[in-house]
Amino acid sequence: xxxxxxxxxxxxxxEDQQTFPIKFDRYRYYVVLFIAIVIIPFVIxxxxxxxxxxxxxxxxxxxxxxxxxxxYCGQVSLGTGGFMAVGAYSCYKFMTGVDIWWGGELLFRLPxxxxxxxxxxxxxxxxxxxxxxxxxxxxxxGFYLAVATLAAQFFLVWLFNRVAWFYNYSASxxxxxxxxxxxxxxxxxxxxxxxxxxLFCLFFTVVCAIVARNMTRGAAGRKWMAIRDxxxxxEIIGVxxxxxxxxxxxxxxxxxxxxxxxxxxxxxxxxxVGEAFSITKSFLVLFMIIIGGLGSxxxxxxxxxxxxxxxxxxxxxxxxxxxxxxxxxxxxxLVVVGGLIVIFLIAEPHGIAQLWRVAKEKLRLWPFPH
Amino acid sequence: MNExxxxxxxxxxxxxxxxxxxxxxxxGFVLIYKASGxxxxxxxVMALFAAMTLVGIQNGQxxxxxxxxxxFGTEIHHFGWHVHSxxxxxxxxxxxxxLAWMVQQFVFKxxxxxxxxxxxxxTIGLAYFLEGVADLMWGSELKALNVCAxxxxxxxxxxxxxxxxxxxxxxxxGFFIDNLDIVATIVAAVLxxxxxxxxxxxxxxxxxxxxxDDHQAALSVGVSLNFIWVLVWSLAGFVALVAGIMWGAKSxxxxxxxxxxxxxxxxxxxxxxxxxxxxIVGGLxxxxxxxxxxxxxxxxxxxxxxxxxxAYMLALVFLVFRPQGLFGEKIIERV
Numbered sequence: 001x002x003x004x005x006x007x008x009x010x011x012x013x014x015e016d017q018q019t020f021p022i023k024f025d026r027y028r029y030y031v032v033l034f035i036a037i038v039i040i041p042f043v044i045x046x047x048x049x050x051x052x053x054x055x056x057x058x059x060x061x062x063x064x065x066x067x068x069x070x071x072y073c074g075q076v077s078l079g080t081g082g083f084m085a086v087g088a089y090s091c092y093k094f095m096t097g098v099d100i101w102w103g104g105e106l107l108f109r110l111p112x113x114x115x116x117x118x119x120x121x122x123x124x125x126x127x128x129x130x131x132x133x134x135x136x137x138x139x140x141x142g143f144y145l146a147v148a149t150l151a152a153q154f155f156l157v158w159l160f161n162r163v164a165w166f167y168n169y170s171a172s173x174x175x176x177x178x179x180x181x182x183x184x185x186x187x188x189x190x191x192x193x194x195x196x197x198x199l200f201c202l203f204f205t206v207v208c209a210i211v212a213r214n215m216t217r218g219a220a221g222r223k224w225m226a227i228r229d230x231x232x233x234x235e236i237i238g239v240x241x242x243x244x245x246x247x248x249x250x251x252x253x254x255x256x257x258x259x260x261x262x263x264x265x266x267x268x269x270x271x272x273v274g275e276a277f278s279i280t281k282s283f284l285v286l287f288m289i290i291i292g293g294l295g296s297x298x299x300x301x302x303x304x305x306x307x308x309x310x311x312x313x314x315x316x317x318x319x320x321x322x323x324x325x326x327x328x329x330x331x332x333x334l335v336v337v338g339g340l341i342v343i344f345l346i347a348e349p350h351g352i353a354q355l356w357r358v359a360k361e362k363l364r365l366w367p368f369p370h
Numbered sequence: 371m372n373e374x375x376x377x378x379x380x381x382x383x384x385x386x387x388x389x390x391x392x393x394x395x396x397x398g399f400v401l402i403y404k405a406s407g408x409x410x411x412x413x414x415v416m417a418l419f420a421a422m423t424l425v426g427i428q429n430g431q432x433x434x435x436x437x438x439x440x441x442f443g444t445e446i447h448h449f450g451w452h453v454h455s456x457x458x459x460x461x462x463x464x465x466x467x468x469l470a471w472m473v474q475q476f477v478f479k480x481x482x483x484x485x486x487x488x489x490x491x492x493t494i495g496l497a498y499f500l501e502g503v504a505d506l507m508w509g510s511e512l513k514a515l516n517v518c519a520x521x522x523x524x525x526x527x528x529x530x531x532x533x534x535x536x537x538x539x540x541x542x543x544g545f546f547i548d549n550l551d552i553v554a555t556i557v558a559a560v561l562x563x564x565x566x567x568x569x570x571x572x573x574x575x576x577x578x579x580x581x582x583d584d585h586q587a588a589l590s591v592g593v594s595l596n597f598i599w600v601l602v603w604s605l606a607g608f609v610a611l612v613a614g615i616m617w618g619a620k621s622x623x624x625x626x627x628x629x630x631x632x633x634x635x636x637x638x639x640x641x642x643x644x645x646x647x648x649x650i651v652g653g654l655x656x657x658x659x660x661x662x663x664x665x666x667x668x669x670x671x672x673x674x675x676x677x678x679x680x681a682y683m684l685a686l687v688f689l690v691f692r693p694q695g696l697f698g699e700k701i702i703e704r705v
Contacts, residue, residue, distance in 0.1 A: 136689065139690050140686075140689045141693070143409050144639055144689055147635045147636065147638070147639050148639070150632065151683050151686045155683060158676070161675075279632070283494060286491070324441075327436075328436055328437060328506065331502045331506045332506065334498050334499070338498030340495075341494065341495025342492055342496060345481065345488055346480045346481060349484065
């Protein structure tokens with residue numbers, strides 16, 4: 001009754017090809033953006049920002065990136081944690097000024113980058129590393145590739161652990177973000193206002209989502225999907241597999257790098273690579289896109305939201321309501337997440353995004369059955 | 371004899387022993403992959419689950435004691451008896467078979483005909499689920515695993531003094547090799563021989579190979595796919611139990627035990643997913659390769675701990691030249 005396309009007349013090609021062709025969808029999108037940009041910054045506090053909103057926004061970017069690679073291009077990657085680490089460490093190096101040494105002497109030192117550009121550089125460096133580790137995907141396929149990306153995961157974590165240059169020779173082996181501001185407002189460091197970090201992450205998330213949406217429905221996205229559905233057939237009809245796969249790796253790693261940089265600089269403030277970017281992180285992001293829906297932009301957000309909210313909800317129910325010990329709740333969480341993955345794969349292999357599509361189909365006809 | 375050379379040989383021998391243990395885990399993967407096309411990521415967690423169950427039964431722990439205590443406010447922990455190792459192993463085998471049946475009944479029966487990648491992700495979900503269940507059942511603290519045939523006749527610990535003495539007298543340099551590694555090598559060899567005999571000479575084994583060869587053809591001559599799949603999952607559970615006992619006796623039963631599955635993956639890539647000899651050869655290459663690399667290059671020049679990634683890099687470089695692994699079936703692609 002409310003959700004319908006009847007009476008919605010497109011009179012130009014631009015209107016016909018817009019992202020949300022149905023009026024209701026469009027308005028809903030504007031309302032969500034309005035609430036996110038205008039209302040939430042005024043009501044946000046530290047608890048909400050740190051336990052829900054920031055992780056959601058940051059993981060949403062990572063999930064978008066991984067979804068481009070796995071959901072759209074069909075190249076399974078288990079190296080997300082390692083790529084996030086690349087984003088975090090490059091961001092750190094650019095924030096504090098990259099120093100180039102040669103033969104024990106300091107050759108030169110780049111000026112310290114603004115936090116915004118540091119994060120962009122985190123993405124760029126990760127894209128380069130991603131392309132390097134994506135090169136074998138031309139020869140290796142399927143499971144073999146999934147396992148090969150584990151090489152990236154373990155090698156990168158080891159690299160950032162062992163080479164002191166990456167953490168500026170600090171004694172603890174950790175990197176911690178110094179205080180940096182944007183337009184006079186603190187973005188990183190211990191005493192940042194919640195609304196500023198929130199808006200900063202929101203900006204990246206929205207831009208990434210718009211870019212991802214438009215890339216995946218354009219020529220690039222069609223090539224990726226052709227490769228995913230059958231790479232040999234795609235090659236025969238004229239898709240260059242080298243370019244398609246490597247662009248997917250580059251774009252995906254760029255997003256993942258941005259999310260890693262935000263995760264370190266804005267959300268955690270200080271990280272130890274083996275702890276923050278371990279293989280568990282790779283699986284977490286992979287679960288997000290499976291539960292959310294492979295090959296769906298909305299699914300990336302839904303999956304990220306689901307897996308960010310789930311532990312918090314379980315903790316509130318288990319620890320605060322029932323008074324169970326925290327370790328039991330932590331184990332229960334594993335059971336619930338694992339069980340949900342299996343249930344989703346059996347009942348709805350296309351994830352929350354498919355449930356959403358079905359719901360919309362139903363709503364179109366409602367209240368009539370046919 | 372040259373000290374450096376002798377030391378290298380010792381590292382080589384230790385690598386060989388570690389490789390056998392990797393091969394043991396990889397074997398479980400190959401069994402399931404051959405018969406059902408499922409790449410079972412949960413193999414490592416199955417080893418953890420089996421080892422924890424074994425310890426739990428041996429010590430007479432009450433399953434889910436923590437959870438029961440939290441819900442009902444009771445204070446139970448142990449039944450107060452100790453179970454003999456053989457009986458405990460037998461009971462654990464029963465548990466693993468029940469687990470195999472449940473996995474087939476509740477998960478993979480509903481996923482028949484899905485894409486391999488979906489099945490793979492289901493096993494990742496299964497791994498998380500099993501890990502949570504194992505922790506809830508038996509508690510997540512580090513446990514010592516002692517398997518004893520009788521009083522005083524346990525799995526040996528520590529280094530082999532006899533070997534050190536003999537090699538010291540013969541070569542002027544005592545080799546340092548764990549007793550447990552030697553036992554593990556023997557057990558693994560027996561297990562592999564047993565599995566090959568089973569696959570070659572028994573009715574069920576033949577049916578298993580038929581299913582691996584062609585599902586449809588096997589179905590049409592009257593092989594029950596369901597039964598075979600439960601069978602291979604049980605076998606994989608048994609292999610997981612053996613691997614769990616060996617690794618558990620070596621370094622205690624704890625979460626990190628499940629990470630050996632990750633170590634088995636490069637072994638599989640080297641050997642090919644479908645080949646039992648491949649798993650063994652791959653395991654040996656990886657075991658020796660990473661120990662030697664760490665000893666000769668990693669520790670002196672790269673700051674150590676290269677064992678974490680060397681196996682993957684080796685497999686990655688190798689696969690670029692031979693995408694199906696050493697012994698895997700040639701990949702033929704058609705549109």
